[in-house]
Amino acid sequence: MTVLAVAEHRRGELRDVSFELVAAGRELADGFGTDLHVAVVGGDVESFGADLVREGVDAVHTVDYGEEFNHDVAVQAVDALVAELAPRALVAPHSVNGLDYAPAAAERVGYPLVTDAVDLTIDDDLVVTREMYGSKVETTIAVESERAALTIRPGEWPRADRGGDATVEPFAVDIDESAVRSTVTGFEEVAGGDVDIADADVLVSVGRGIEEEENLDIVFELAEALDATVAASRPVVDNGWLPANRQVGQSGTVVAPEMYIAVGISGAVQHVAGMKGADTVVAVNKDPNAPIFDVADYGIVDDLFEVVPALTEQFG
């Protein structure tokens, strides 16, 4: 018996969540008393295969087909791997590409699917912890089956270290090209200049509470006084007030600065997933119940339109 974790890569690199999948997969394998196998589909499978030899992995299967992720290929490859290995559990990342193939793969192989896992326990059944209502509550879902498919939230499990003595073997899949009905034609960097919020030591991050695009001036003034970089939560980017390369969160950039100052950010789960690695978090929000205060070290519960200029003045 095995647990099968499917790694993720993009544009020539394994993504970090691949190594988190190994840790989550090992936890499942220990709970079920099985081996852990890891698969990678497409890309530079030779170097990816070598990089996936990590603590806790028993075998790595490399499927050499195509350069970039394609969901039709991924689903066919997982189908073939499941037919061969009959894994007790299948694990994929709750990432944008994970969302693009894991539900279809689970449906095709007939594995019940629970997405966006933040924790798991194995008793008689696998019990998955996930969040609901924008992280206001946690729920547990028991998978009363001999089979289970899971997507795990990035950033919730540690990355498995290199090591161990996993075998790396090519796994041949006869891909039916007539069933590949989508074609990746390229990638596009979202405009916004060469600001790299992942590289900044201090971020002043602005959210929906700023209300209007014109009001961003006070945020930039604070950032300048602190020698900080301006970042944003998703609503600000969706409104077109700041470019997408400033966006912190699950769908934006994951950041871990020394100081993260959240201004008018409520702290939705997708946002917190992108910044909880910060050393120190400061939150300014007029709503004392805003979930951002659950991850903040320091806070001011007041009107940001008064607090931000007052703080800038302190450094004037």
Added chain:
Amino acid sequence: MKVLVTVTDVALVDDEFEIDGLDVDERYLSYDLNEWDEYAVEAAVQLSEAGDDVEVVTATIGPERTEEAIRTALAKGADRAVRVWDDAVAERDLLDAETKATLLAPVVREEEPDLVLSGVQSGDDSFAATGVTLAEQLGYEWAAVVNDLAVDADAGVASVHRELEGGVDELVDVELPAVLTVQTGINDPRYASLRGIRQAQTKPLDVRGLDDLGLDESALASPLRWTATYEPESESEPTVFEGSVDEAADELAGVLREQGVGE
């Protein structure tokens, strides 16, 4: 061309709430059209405005309550609606993605749309899996997390951008018929006009039960069981600076300087 949009309402939880059994007590919940579906509806209506003879049909799983969200979609320009509900569905604690797809698939098979637009996820349970599961059940092609869309109905292709993490879009051509899951920010959802709201009251809204869909209860069997709900322990208790704005700013500035910020 026909576009089917899946529409759901989502429960919003008050700041202060209590849990009753497996869910938040109904007294602390209010309902609104799912944020992601607002963008999916807008994308569908824009397609209908850009082309001749494009029909937009919404499909919803939910009790009578959801008709408010459905009427909102109709007021914004959808042509008609189908709502799926049944006592056997109402009895279920958990409607997982596979169950939802099983309930929606017969509606899509009957309507035979060229395109199904679905929100990436619902704001309450956030499984983010129904659209792609539905595509697989139907044998439709699909794309998840779409933030740009151009449809060439004659060529039978949708050219879309998928919003990957970290400010990178993937450009992909998807054969129709297809299910696309729509990300927020793809467009600028309109407000319903008064005229639209009036018209919505008279647009067709059909209600279908399991029998109507040719399903029996066994089709809804799921090994997933919702076992508990609780409030998470907060990860930290922040130091909150009180007093006047200037006093609070002064104290916070002290902390920032101690940590070498703004020096």
